[in-house]
Amino acid sequence: MKFRILREDLLLPLQQVIGVIERRQTLPILLNVLIEVNDGGVELTGTDLEVQLIANTRIEGAESGRFTVPARKLMDICRLLPEGGELAFEVKPERVSLQCGKSRFVLGALPAENYPSFEHGDLEVAFDCEAPLLRRAIEKTAFAMAQQDVRYYLNGLLLEIRQGRIRTVASDGHRLALFEESVEGMPDVARQIILPRKGVLELGRLLAHVEEPAGVRISANNVRVVFGSFSFAAKLVEGRYPDYERVIPKAASRVAVIGRYDLRNALTRVAVLSNEKFKGVSLEIGNGLIRLRAQNPEHEEAEDEVPAEVSGETFSVGFNASYLLDAINAVDSDSVRMSFTDANGSCLIEDLADARHRFIVMPMRL
Structure with a gap:
């Protein structure tokens, strides 16, 4: 030939x-x-x-x-x-x-x-959506996927179709990222699938500069995404994703609104002297500010303050600084809202300009 x-x-x-x-x-x-x-x-x-x-x-x-x-x-x-x-x-x-x-x-x-063949199986669910929407759904959640976790279903991304909306969820057990958006022409079905980590990263890379519609085709064991002259397919992760909605705070008793850049810069500075393994940072929230503290086994300490609009009683809580920074960096607005149910509960981080994505970070003992 x-x-x-x-x-x-x-x-x-x-x-x-x-x-x-x-x-x-x-x-x-x-x-x-x-x-x-x-x-x-x-x-x-x-x-x-x-x-x-x-x-x-x-x-x-x-x-x-x-x-x-x-x-x-x-x-x-x-x-x-x-x-x-x-x-x-x-x-x-x-x-x-x-x-x-x-x-x-x-x-x-x-x-x-x-050469190995890839069996697609019988088509069960099919819909079309804009590639930029699919790309954004991955960008806003993929960073929270687990890596080599024994809970294999966390080593991937949950794609959920329900009530005319598409939702992506990722969690490693310590934090969670969620994105949702309505899609015209979405089939009236409820379906959850888990995409493997490598497939999610590859799909995100391929969609980086695609602006045309993408066709999503789901069968029993795999998912296929077609756009232009390209086709992506991945075998689904078997198993049931945990009930993630249980960890989303429903009623917040304490809320802080803070400048995203101010908080990000203060966290980055304080984290320099945090424990290298756990990256723990303490946040004292109240009286119109957030005070950040960190220390390490060498007895070195760091402290910083950032002004904030705070409602509720003053309290202290500890977090992994890296997890907080990942969530804050995924926000697009100039300010973020941090909501807490109590001093020992998780933190809900929301983009004030875009309600489609939310982030939850679990506290840690310091």
């Missing part, structure tokens, strides 16, 4: 699928990209058995065929070739040669029929 393709037409889809292909794999074929050529275009597929990425590009007058080659080697070659160059491929059973000008390369190939 022979075909020709412009460097840029191959490099862009290759860059889109490369993120899911690990540098080290127990199965050698998972280091490869599957390339399928027909008269109308070229389809590139990458997978790690958990996530699958497919990108398409146009091509004219090519012979049909399928083959696999090492993905990162092919991308490095394309990246280093001159712009506007045309690549001439010649595919043989165990070797693939490509030539661009006076540059010539020969890559090892593995049989395309051995």
Whole structure:
């Protein structure tokens, strides 16, 4: 099989699928990209058995065929070739040669029929939404996902469909991030699925500059998101997500409204002398200010004050400074509202300009 393709037409889809292909794999074929050529275009597929990425590009007058080659080697070659160059491929059973000008390369190939297939199953729920909405839903929650937690269902992102709304939730047991928004044309069903952590990060990366509508297709064991000439698919995490609504404070007895930048800067300064492992910071809230304190095992101390609009009795509470900073950095408005049910309860952090996302941080003993 022979075909020709412009460097840029191959490099862009290759860059889109490369993120899911690990540098080290127990199965050698998972280091490869599957390339399928027909008269109308070229389809590139990458997978790690958990996530699958497919990108398409146009091509004219090519012979049909399928083959696999090492993905990162092919991308490095394309990246280093001159712009506007045309690549001439010649595919043989165990070797693939490509030539661009006076540059010539020969890559090892593995049989395309051995490339793992990704079973999508019967479609159960389908809807369309704007890609920027999906991107924002991931951006506002993904940072709170757990990493390698024994509670495997926390190592992912909850996507919930209910009453014409889409909701994403992430938690590592110490904090929680929630985003919700109504979507026109949402099916009248209630469904929860858990996307794997790697899939969430890859989808967020791929949606970074997409402005067109995205189609979400959910089956029993996987989810597929299609936008433009690209398709993302991921196997769902099995298990039931915890009842996250129980940790959202319902009635706040103490509320503080504070400048986001002032609080962020004070937290960053005080955290310098906090315990390196636990990052604990004490907040004394009352009398029109928030006083922040931190100390470490070397008996070093830090203290700072930030003005705030406070209602309710004065109280003190401890938090992990990193968790507070992550939530505050996810807020877009100039001020944030921090709500507490009691001195030992969790903190609800809200964006005063956008009620679609909320953040909860659990307290810690200091």
